[in-house]
Ligand SMILES: Nc1ncnc2c1ncn2[C@@H]1O[C@H](COP(=O)(O)OP(=O)(O)OP(=O)(O)O)[C@@H](O)[C@H]1O
């Protein structure tokens with residue numbers, strides 16, 4: 001048995017075809033992740049990071065190879081089961097937020113609960129709690145276009161958290177954000193990790209990756225290196241040292 | 254499974270958040286349903302007024318025509334059958350004598366003739382009958398009197414004028430006692446009848462002159478046969494019994510042996526109504542067909558909007574699927590949107606049609622009547638069209654792979 005691994009993939013292949021051209025995005029990837037781990041995936045553009053994340057998030061299906069999620073072989077599940085996993089077991093945070101532009105913050109965060117079998121108790125209260133926990137209290141009625149990039153990403157994180165999934169997958173969650181806002185997002189992830197969530201995030205920035213416990217390097221669809229971070233950077237500490245922009249402006253005066 | 258109520262909420266939310274798109278889609282349905290109901294209201298209105306005008310004559314009439322009815326075209330047979338001289342005045346006496354159910358019976362000869370008074374002239378319908386026509390055919394005397402039994406016995410040259418011909422020949426002059434010429438023969442005007450208005454086919458029922466049937470037979474046409482015999486029963490429920498009775502009496506009167514065919518045909522009011530309804534039904538079906546085609550075209554338009562909206566909403570579908578919506582959820586969302594649109598649109602279409610039909614009734618000569626069946630037809634058809642054209646785009650949307658949908662820009 002492979003009890004200790006919340007995620008285990010074996011020899012995953014994924015090839016995209018555009019006309020006659022084949023792009024081999026993943027070429028035999030093996031990976032084991034322990035429950036409660038915080039992992040960063042790095043690698044050059046086009047190396048297959050997003051492809052791997054999509055497969056882990058059950059948004060896409062590998063051509064071959066096995067994927068065990070909490071010891072269940074995902075490849076054997078039908079569409080409805082996969083939808084349930086996306087709904088309940090993994091929360092996905094996208095680089096481009098992927099919020100519904102016509103819905104406000106509250107409605108966007110609420111969205112996954114609409115597709116859940118069992119009714120959430122105290123739904124309104126729980127949703128508002130999650131909105132508060134990502135620091136968006138007072139912005140419940142704002143539409144995405146009335147929010148900053150960082151705020152949108154927080155909405156997306158709250159949405160990913162609403163059904164209390166064991167796993168958070170985040171594909172370049174800080175890619176569109178300035179360094180301070182990125183740091184704040186990392187603080188949220190570290191807090192969640194401390195609460196026991198397994199988190200996997202894709203990033204291009206080593207500074208961001210150093211917040212995690214393990215970095216996995218991908219290149220040309222293969223894992224080429226793994227690195228343990230003995231002393232992860234604590235976002236809270238950095239934030240406390242990092243002066244706020246308005247502080248710096250006031251210093252200049 | 255999520256509850257039906259939740260689906261409705263999502264659908265309403267989505268419709269409300271896309272007001273313009275919803276409004277455009279709905280417009281198609283409103284116009285489609287409105288057109289169907291309005292057009293059908295004209296059809297049923299025409300039908301109702303046909304039935305009205307026939308029942309205005311009296312709903313318990315039996316019409317006996319010369320010529321057998323060996324096929325379904327009974328009523329038309331008198332024009333084609335060789336034996337159009339089979340009905341005689343004696344037949345009326347025989348029926349009067351032997352029938353238990355017949356309450357009144359009149360001979361009818363219909364023709365058109367030139368009429369003149371002094372220097373004025375016109376063509377009119379000559380309605381030759383007996384004194385009983387007043388009761389059977391619902392003539393209402395305006396001035397003077399109708400011709401009498403003795404006028405019939407004497408083949409008197411007397412005439413009773415309808416409103417139109419009266420006005421044409423006499424304008425403001427009092428016609429009573431004046432002498433007019435029909436086919437060059439002098440007739441004395443003894444009465445006028447009240448206006449009956451135009452019938453459903455637009456014919457003026459007042460451009461008519463009634464004269465004694467015997468005068469027409471002996472002095473105008475020299476014929477010994479009748480065009481029609483109209484009989485009346487006291488009660489409508491006896492119509493069929495009376496028809497059978499008349500058949501028996503006439504067969505005996507005409508010496509028709511058993512096994513031989515009738516040389517006359519009998520129709521009663523109910524049958525005539527049915528025949529006429531059949532005609533107006535065809536009319537209604539034809540215009541409904543046109544309306545249905547417009548609904549169909551509207552439906553294709555709706556499908557277009559649905560397809561475009563699916564394309565537009567591919568990212569939305571991707572996002573919904575990425576956070577756990579099942580294919581079924583997407584499908585139900587789109588279908589519910591479809592149904593909500595078609596029901597609200599349908600409802601507004603009906604209101605639209607009601608307004609149109611009211612306006613037509615009020616400000617145009619067209620009579621309309623909105624029937625429940627036309628509403629039911631329009632609603633079920635538009636729902637069907639919507640579902641049919643909604644299902645395809647919805648299935649397409651539901652089948653999308655979340656990643657493909659998300660990549661859509
Ligand atoms: N839907 C697709 N169709 C065709 N090719 C694809 C598709 N998705 C990804 N690819 C190709 O697969 C390879 C891996 O793509 P992937 O998105 O996983 O890279 P990535 O590591 O996330 O890159 P980046 O850092 O730029 O986001 C790339 O060469 C890309 O062009």
Ligand SMILES: [Mg+2]
Pocket residue numbers: 049050051171
């Ligand atoms: Mg990527």
